Amino acid sequence: MKFLLQRIAFYLFTAWAALTINFFIPRLIPGDPVTSLINKYQGQISTEAIQSLYVLFGLDKNASLWSQYVDYWGQVFRGDLGLSFTFFPTPVIDILQQSLPWTIALVGITTIVSFAIGTGLGVLAGWRRGSWLDGLLPVTTFLSSIPYFWLGLLAIAVLAGPDSIFPSSGGYEPGLVPGWTPEFMGSAINHSLLPAITILISSVSGWILSMRNMMVTVASEDYITVAHAKGLPEKRVMLSYAARNALLPNVSGFALSLGFIVGGTLLVEIVFSYPGIGYNLFQAVGSKDYPLMQGVFLVITLSVLVANLIADVAYLLLDPRTRKEG
Amino acid sequence: MNAKEPVLEIKDFNVDYGLGDQGVRAVRDVTLTLHRGEVLGLAGESGSGKSTLAYGVTRLLPPPGVISGGSVIYHPPGGDPYDVMSLTDRELRAFRWAETSIVFQGAMNSLNPVHKVSTQMLDVIRAHEPDLSPQARLDRAKKMLKLVGISADRMDAYPHQLSGGMRQRVMIGMALVLEPQVVIMDEPTTALDVVMQRQILAQLVELRETLGFSVLFITHDLSLLVEFSDRIAIMYGGRIVEEAKSADLYKDSLHPYSEGLLKSFPALRGPRKELSGIPGSPPDLRGMPSGCSFHPRCPHAFDRCSDEVPLLGIPSARNDPSRSVACWLPGRVPVG
Numbered sequence: 001m002k003f004l005l006q007r008i009a010f011y012l013f014t015a016w017a018a019l020t021i022n023f024f025i026p027r028l029i030p031g032d033p034v035t036s037l038i039n040k041y042q043g044q045i046s047t048e049a050i051q052s053l054y055v056l057f058g059l060d061k062n063a064s065l066w067s068q069y070v071d072y073w074g075q076v077f078r079g080d081l082g083l084s085f086t087f088f089p090t091p092v093i094d095i096l097q098q099s100l101p102w103t104i105a106l107v108g109i110t111t112i113v114s115f116a117i118g119t120g121l122g123v124l125a126g127w128r129r130g131s132w133l134d135g136l137l138p139v140t141t142f143l144s145s146i147p148y149f150w151l152g153l154l155a156i157a158v159l160a161g162p163d164s165i166f167p168s169s170g171g172y173e174p175g176l177v178p179g180w181t182p183e184f185m186g187s188a189i190n191h192s193l194l195p196a197i198t199i200l201i202s203s204v205s206g207w208i209l210s211m212r213n214m215m216v217t218v219a220s221e222d223y224i225t226v227a228h229a230k231g232l233p234e235k236r237v238m239l240s241y242a243a244r245n246a247l248l249p250n251v252s253g254f255a256l257s258l259g260f261i262v263g264g265t266l267l268v269e270i271v272f273s274y275p276g277i278g279y280n281l282f283q284a285v286g287s288k289d290y291p292l293m294q295g296v297f298l299v300i301t302l303s304v305l306v307a308n309l310i311a312d313v314a315y316l317l318l319d320p321r322t323r324k325e326g
Numbered sequence: 327m328n329a330k331e332p333v334l335e336i337k338d339f340n341v342d343y344g345l346g347d348q349g350v351r352a353v354r355d356v357t358l359t360l361h362r363g364e365v366l367g368l369a370g371e372s373g374s375g376k377s378t379l380a381y382g383v384t385r386l387l388p389p390p391g392v393i394s395g396g397s398v399i400y401h402p403p404g405g406d407p408y409d410v411m412s413l414t415d416r417e418l419r420a421f422r423w424a425e426t427s428i429v430f431q432g433a434m435n436s437l438n439p440v441h442k443v444s445t446q447m448l449d450v451i452r453a454h455e456p457d458l459s460p461q462a463r464l465d466r467a468k469k470m471l472k473l474v475g476i477s478a479d480r481m482d483a484y485p486h487q488l489s490g491g492m493r494q495r496v497m498i499g500m501a502l503v504l505e506p507q508v509v510i511m512d513e514p515t516t517a518l519d520v521v522m523q524r525q526i527l528a529q530l531v532e533l534r535e536t537l538g539f540s541v542l543f544i545t546h547d548l549s550l551l552v553e554f555s556d557r558i559a560i561m562y563g564g565r566i567v568e569e570a571k572s573a574d575l576y577k578d579s580l581h582p583y584s585e586g587l588l589k590s591f592p593a594l595r596g597p598r599k600e601l602s603g604i605p606g607s608p609p610d611l612r613g614m615p616s617g618c619s620f621h622p623r624c625p626h627a628f629d630r631c632s633d634e635v636p637l638l639g640i641p642s643a644r645n646d647p648s649r650s651v652a653c654w655l656p657g658r659v660p661v662g
Contacts (some may be wrong), residue, residue: 220388222435229386229430230450230500231422240449241438248440320484321439 003323006313011305018301023072026290027065036288036309038087042221056083081298082291086283094297095280100262100299102171103269105274106192107261110199115254116202118207122250123243125208126215137212140205148202149267155194156271166194169273193270203257210253215245221245248319252311259307332401333540334360334383334426334508339396341375341382341564343611349392350380350611354564356396357638361509365534365541367551367572369587371559371608376544377431379561380512383542384426386419400425403507424454426508427501430493431516436497437485444481447500454504467503473533474499491522492618498530502537510542515550527554549591552576559647560584563609563619566638571650573580580641580651580658582624618654630654 036043045053045236075081081092125133160168173187218224218260219242227237251306266278273279277296284292341353354377360366368376379641381387385396398410402425411474413421430436438446446465468478474495483620485493494514501509509540511530515523531554534541543555549589550574551558553588559569560583568581579585606623621631636652651658 222430222432225386225388226428226430226497227437227438229384229422229428230453231419231424232449232453233419236449236453240441245438245440306581319440320442321486 003316004313007309008026011309015302015305018305019073019076019298020069021195022294022297022301026294036290037088040085040287044123076298081295084152084284084292085289086287086292092291095292096277096295096299099275099277099280102274103265103278105188105275106195106276107199107265107268109177109260110196111203111254111257111261114200115207115250115257118204119211119247119250121204122208122211123215123238124220126212126246127238127242129216129219136208140208143201144201144203144205144209147267148198148265149271151202152195152198152268152271155198159194167191168194171275180295191274195268195274196281199268207250207253211246214249215242218242218246226288246316251314255311255314256304257307257311259304262303331362331400332359332491333362333400334542335399335407336360336379336383336469337397337399338564339382339398340380340394341378341387342392342394343378343389345392348636349653351394351543351614352391352564352611353382353541356561356564357431358559358566358568358569360540360542362401363534363540364557365531365543365555367548367555367558368542368544368561369546369548369558371546373608375564376546377512378564380428380510380542380544380552383410384422384428384510386428389613400508403446423506424504425506426510427504427506429497429501429509429511429514434493434517437493439443439485439598441484442481443485443488447481447496447503450500450522451503461561469472470499470503471496472503473536473601475546491518491526494518494526495529497528498533502533502539505537506539508540508542509546512544512548514543516545516547548587548590560587561616564611565652566651567620567653568651569638570651574646577640580644580649581620581653582626582655583620586623618652626655628654 034050037053038050046230081096083089084092084095084192087095113211120132121136130262155166158170164214164263167173171188171191172184176184176187178184208262223238224241227241262277265276266281269276270282271276277299280292281296282290284296336358339353339356339358340351342349342351344350356375356379358366358368367456368379370376378387381391382393385393387393393411396411397495400410400421401407401409410413410418410421410426415537437443443497444464444467447470448460448463451463451466455463464481469480471478472571476492476495476499480488480492480496485496488496494517498514515526518526518653530541533539543551545551548558552575555572557569558572558575559565560565560575560581562583568575568579568584570579575584579588583604586602590600590601590603592599592601603608603624609619609622615632617630617632617634618624618627618636624631631654634654636654638650638652640647641649641651641653641658642660643657650660653659
């Protein structure tokens, strides 16, 4: 318990540091959001409006850096991340709330499925070394070396088209209203198939390889021989003795990949014009939308931190050696 | 208990590492009988094939180890003997641990680090006696731990919370929990200090009297065997070169290699003797010397030693059926 509190304190500190950096970065970049907004509207903004825009973006030249910093924290806690330029005047928080579920649903589910399938196949391949499953290895190595956005482009070129059941872009049929209706859900699932398969194919092989290698390492441990000598059923030795131990490094890898759900598959979302947070970031970068970028970075940072915390807790639960006495 | 009744008979046992031309024969034509209730010591240098023999007998050899010949006849109490080598996988699983259990060399790594001691003790009982109630399983595991000197509250400990000696006790307790007829111990005390070695061995002798199992005790420490085992077999280059009662072997060893082993540790009592050791190094299994594999290091070697392999048999000079030796020296050549 004490260990857990220590970890939480550590992550709170890291979050503070990340948010502070998030505050300073836009202020260090040459030029500022207001200038780019003025450029965007090409002189159609009055001087008073410019001053109020500066205040609005928290870039008030008259306020000291410290009071800006304090204001920034107040805004973060209120969930006020400023207004987006691209979708002016929609608040950034609204945009994130809209896009986050798409990313979490698409990438979250595929990450979990990919981990489950990859680990399962890895266990079998490692345990039955020398069987036909070893034939999978060159294939998986090949697949894992393909960048997934390229696989996505390929999938669109080959599978999507006017006559195909796979749509090539978007998250749902343009005419539909988002909601928990069967039509909308069906359309959303249909749209997510290609990006999901793309991510799955390129990420599953990593899990297979690492799990298989750990299984091979663990299989030569003395306690596996002892388990065989004890006359335990083969399945029990494989799962409870070998896989249980081999899983440990993969679990931390899995928790870390959960952290990259939000930011990691940016390119897939861009390729498929998927309405997720990665696509938001792409749009924000394209139009110098600093508040949106800041918001996306904030979400990415926090999700990586949370994933790390989950990894710590999972390890604590799975490996008794990491638990401290008392 | 009849000491002459066999419980495990190893006959013409051969183990190879690798197949075909690259294969290396690690155990050659070993014939060894373990009698009911006795402690049979198996001693030899590193690489002499002791552990390979133990793994082979229980069919636990990891690849590329292959059993290339021989049989291991197990005599269950009150049942018909059968060959362990011809058991099906299912029968083999039932045979393991319930009839023959093993205590391995690495006490540190023999326990799964992520499971509690109780989990690891209970799963073996459940695998072999599925009809036992959970409470009865727990009681038996606790009773056995108590016998090896571990208090019952350590059941919930993880292996890393136990000392090396405690872990080895747990392993011994686990090996005995199904009350097997044969316990194979592969250097069980090598990783422990001498005080702990002595404690555990004394306890083992005590347990053997209560439970009545037989022990095949494998070690490189002949001094340990001399005082603790009933009979000793000496292994060299994959063959048994001498077999005798411990006292006979200690007082009057017949094979020059046994003699060399005995001379390489000091006696606690009696007159001081010069420690001599054995010159040279263990043979390379890939290029075994012709004839007796010990002849290049043997102080008494003569022409015949490099030409013919001596066979294990009762030495002509000692007309004692309890001993056998494989040597060409006069008086040691088998009778008949």
